[in-house]
Amino acid sequence: MSLTEGPHAGVNQPDVIDPSGGANQTRVRAYNERLVMSLVRRHGSLSKAEIARRSGLSAQTVSVIMRSLEADGLLVRGAPVRGRVGQPSIPMRLNPDAVYSFGVKIGRRSADLVLMDFLGTIRLHLHQIHTYPLPEDIVTFIVNGIDKLERELGPGERGRIVGVGVATPFELWNWAEEVGAPRNEMDRWRDFDLQAAVSSRISHPVFLQNDGTSACGAELAFGVGASYPDFVYFYIGSFIGGGVVINSALFSGRTGTAGAVGPLPVAGKDGKSTQLLKIASVFVLEKLLRERGMDPQPLWYSADDWIDFGEPLEVWIQDAGAALAQAVVSAVSIVDFSAVVIDGGFPPWVRVRLLAATRKALNTLDLQGVTLPDLVEGTVGSHARAIGGASLPLFSRYLLDTNVLFKEL
DSSP states (O other), rough: OOTOOSSOOOSSSSSOOOOOOBBBHHHHHHHHHHHHHHHHHHHSOOOOOHHHHHHHHHHHHHHHHHHHHHHHSSEEEEEOOOOSSOOOOEEEEEOOOOOOOEEEEEEEEEEEEEETTTTSSSSEEEEEEEEOOHHHHHHHHHHHHHHHHTTEEEEETTEEEEEEEEEEEGGGGHHHHHTTOHHHHHHHGGOHHHHHHHHHOOOOOOEEEHHHHHHHHHHHHSGGGOOOOOEEEEEESSSSSEEEEEEEEEEOOOSSSOOHHHHHHHHHHHHHHHGGGGTTSSSHHHHHHTTOOOOOOOHHHTOOOOOOOOOOHHHHHHHHHHHHHHHHHHHHHOOOOOOEEEESSSOOHEEEEEEEHHHHTTSSSTTTTTTEEEEEEOOTTTTHHHHHHHHHHHHTTOOGGGGGGTTTT
């Protein structure tokens, strides 16, 4: 059963008829186990009675599933909660050490490899700076990095790694001019199958997803997704990207590029129309620094440790905020989002200033007929793309897409 199939309630029948022919009891059991783990992940911890109520599964079915998941080490018991009468309830939570996955972020100036646990916490991290990304260099970084990080784990821990998720910009060859790379070098990405190249050199399953979509998925699964069922997401990296969440599920669209946001038309300071990415992207700040004789390298050393670049940083924040405000109005004019989420590859203090600039710019626009949603900071932060990548193997094997849980009882 795919991650989005099945009713919102659980399945109690002993087996189900597969349209392709035959009964498949294992398939139903797998779905119900995923449903239980997904509910526990969403709420932090739940008792057997709470799981039965929220899932629609019988108490007996939930008991069987929870015993099985506990025996497999996927669930662990919390402290008993005593009520006024009867036996105390035992909340169950995901075991963070039960499952690990690798996540890769490929950026225009840097790459990251993380090892993430079952709860979305980064356990190990490698970072690489490059002038521009080349296919063979990226594959070498991933393969050698996985080998290095695995050697830091014990045999039992290595056996709990379930896959690798790669978050990458699509059509990397289109950005040669913006990143200052020779076009013939970036053109090597056109016919390069990154997923196949990595798969041929490691033993783990490899998943691939657009980097903006991955970051949005991380925010949905581990960030504000629990509070907002519908939001448009802006992630500002070397180039701005993003995603769309509707009914607590990622909406990727017909071609998989829904919510890319970068091509949105906005007016620049000269009043001329341009694309959002040409104003609200970190490569623009990089150019401002170079023009003022300042070294932009600290932008790529660590996204969480920027220095305050002073005037050029403030210029970029104000310009990006003005462009983001226009993009916000365009987005919410089409879909009545409950929130706009802004995050990026920079420290929290930069994010705070950027949101303030965006709010200020919104107040200068004609908002007649526009109902503004909440404008909130992303909570996953600079590693959102890598975390989103690392979540792909987990959802593929253990969890259900969030939209299955949207209409809980």
